[in-house]
Amino acid sequence: MADNKQYITQIQENGTLLISEDVIAAIISHALNEVEGVVGLSTKLGADIVELIGKKSRGVKVAIDENNVLSVDCNIVVYYGQSVVDVAKAAQVAVTNAISAMAGVEISAVNINVCGIARQ
Numbered sequence: 001m002a003d004n005k006q007y008i009t010q011i012q013e014n015g016t017l018l019i020s021e022d023v024i025a026a027i028i029s030h031a032l033n034e035v036e037g038v039v040g041l042s043t044k045l046g047a048d049i050v051e052l053i054g055k056k057s058r059g060v061k062v063a064i065d066e067n068n069v070l071s072v073d074c075n076i077v078v079y080y081g082q083s084v085v086d087v088a089k090a091a092q093v094a095v096t097n098a099i100s101a102m103a104g105v106e107i108s109a110v111n112i113n114v115c116g117i118a119r120q
Helices: 021-033 047-052 084-103
Strands: 007-012 015-020 038-041 060-064 070-079 107-118
Touching (some): 021 038, 021 070
Antiparallel strands (some): 060 070
């Protein structure tokens, strides 16, 4: 694996299981699409520059420490008229539950950054 991706490593009886940060990002994206009031993910200012040097910016940042504990940052856009705090809290719960259920890993933080408001 010569790429710069991070992987969650789980030792099993008959081998090793690796889960890419891209898989975690996809789980997060799908979970956020189910949250009422979330328009979608947003890239922050400077994302174009980051993409030019080869790193994708999907509005999700996943950090995996040496103990396979995740820290997640999500940049979301909320529908106008929705409670930003309530939507952000619901997004945190949805992301935490989805990652726990699908990847079975510990999560130290789910940071929700509301980057914009959009009309329906």
